[in-house]
Amino acid sequence: MSQRKRAAKPRRPKVIPIRLDATFFFERAVQSLDRYHYDKALKYFRRAVEYEPENPVNHCNMAGILSEMGRYQESNDILRSVIDSIDPAMTECYYYLANNYANMELYEAAEEALVHYLENDLDGQFLDEADELLDLLKYELNRPTKLATIKSKENVFAHDKARELLEAGRFADAVKILEDIIVREPSFLAARNNLGLAYYYMGLFEKSVVTITEVLESEPGNLHALCNLAIFYQHSNQEGPLRSLIERLNKTVPFHPEHVFKMATTLGIVGEHREAYRHFRRLLRTGELAGEPSLHHFAAVAATNLSRYDEAEKHWKHAEKLDTDSPVPAYYLRRLEKVREGEDSAPAHYHYHLPFEEQFRQWENNPALVTEALKREPLIRSSFFWALRHGDRKTKVQVIQALGLIADEEVIEALKAFLIDTEEDDELKRVAVLVLRSIGVQDSLAVTFGGRTLTLEARRKSARLPVxxxxxxxxxxxxxxxxxxxxxxxxxxxxxxxxxxxxxxxxxxxxxxxxxxxxxxxxxxxxxxxxxxxxxxxxxxxxxxxxxxxxxxxxxxxxxxxxxxxxxxxxxxxxx
Structure with a gap:
């Protein structure tokens, strides 16, 4: 019986083709680096560059190997070619250059490259390493580094500056900085929160509520935004939304001292004195803020509103010991006696300064005290701007005249804005015009009288009246x-x-x-x-x-x- 031959099966090839590309040589270079074979790694990175000559990462890898091998000048030549010809936006090359120059003991050149990196790099990838190099250069050059700003921290620094301006009552200046930050970094919620607060202090309620609402849309539980919104609702008489928000705040138990303080002052401002006092006492018990006279003052205000007069007296006396130069504790201790006797009402404001009526009474015969008070207590400045928008008529007249004693750019802008506010009294606007002219503002002024906006023509400049x-x-x-x-x-x-x-x-x-x-x-x-x-x-x-x-x-x-x-x-x- 004849045997049939089986058909031969095709054999699979035993040789796998290798795809030679930039990725292949990059992986080989990394393997060589892991084994400390720098020569081989350099060779493979060079091949990667040949396959992808327009890829700046390959060039930087090659420069890095040369630096590891101590061939700093060659490394710098490659880095310069990346900056000049391939990708000028690759700012990390300046950090690499700075390291190479430092290793070459060319400290001036290293400083120049490092400053360029810090002032232009958006990501801050090597920020910690750059700090160490800054310390070295400061030691070697025996002087501080000539650094204007750090680009990757630009918004953080700008936000800190804006907060300082807010605390000093310079709201218009703070708004300009905060608005710029939001344009550059919309997700910067702290800046957006403070922007809402600045709008509020300037009397721009609608803008403040919109801004704070934007924060809460991104982070519904943001405590600062919730507290700010509660204050906004309080002063715009929105009882329904305010009550709902207060209920939510009363169910919240903050732990960080800053959050506890924010919660306490907010609840006090909206009239929730019992809960406010509870939080103030928590802060005083922890000891972290117990040395702050303002905290004892706030606790005393809350206690007075709860008819706990002995406790209020104790807090104000403690504040007096902590802040011997301030007239605030002594004033409220005298007022407390009248409250006890039913001759006066409990203080309604949670501010660590004298009430407006008392301030103006003291300043009436000595205008120089205004400037002195502003230097000592920047919060008074902020209270001026607040009262200009929300005080009664008598207070507004006093504030407008007092602002004339300050007479800086922010005051001028605030009074000009006051002139075109359709809600303000025409007689008050005439006083504001008078004060603007008296402090030397002679350019044309837009004024809204009776719903009609007029332009008061510019006047010949005359000497500024000091008072x-x-x-x-x-x-x-x-x-x-x-x-x-x-x-x-x-x-x-x-x-x-x-x-x-x-x-x-x-x-x-x-x-x-x-x-x-x-x-x-x-x-x-x-x-x-x-x-x-x-x-x-x-x-x-x-x-x-x-x-x-x-x-x-x-x-x-x-x-x-x-x-x-x-x-x-x-x-x-x-x-x-």
């Missing part, structure tokens, strides 16, 4: 009252400007203003002349209750200083 006297204000108010309903806003503004110009020219030899009505009538007289308005002697005498001789005398004094008659081409003052 604003209540007697000067009295003359103005007298004139405004006499001109009310007879002169428009622009004409009233010109009267105020004339008064400021007169005072600036004669200061410090300002005449005694015994007859305010006479000066007020003289101001109306010249205002009428400047606007070609008819004014009669009988009309001025009847409305201001002064003689023609007095009005004529004061009108002449104003003209002598300001030269109005010459400008209007008048010969002698005459009434028609």
């Amino acid at each position: 604003w006297d209540s007697a000067w204000q009295g003359v103005l108010e007298h004139a405004l009252a006499g001109m009310s309903g007879r002169y428009d806003v622009v004409q009233q503004h010109d009267m105020m400007t004339l008064w400021v110009d007169f005072l600036s020219r004669v200061y410090p030899e300002v005449p005694k203003l015994h007859k305010r009505a006479g000066w007020a009538a003289a101001l109306e007289y010249w205002t009428a002349k400047m606007h070609r308005r008819t004014v009669t002697y009988a009309d001025l005498v009847n409305r201001y209750g002064v003689s023609q001789a007095s009005i004529s005398r004061y009108a002449n004094r104003i003209d002598e200083a300001c030269g109005i008659r010459e400008k209007l081409d008048l010969t002698t003052p005459s009434f028609h």
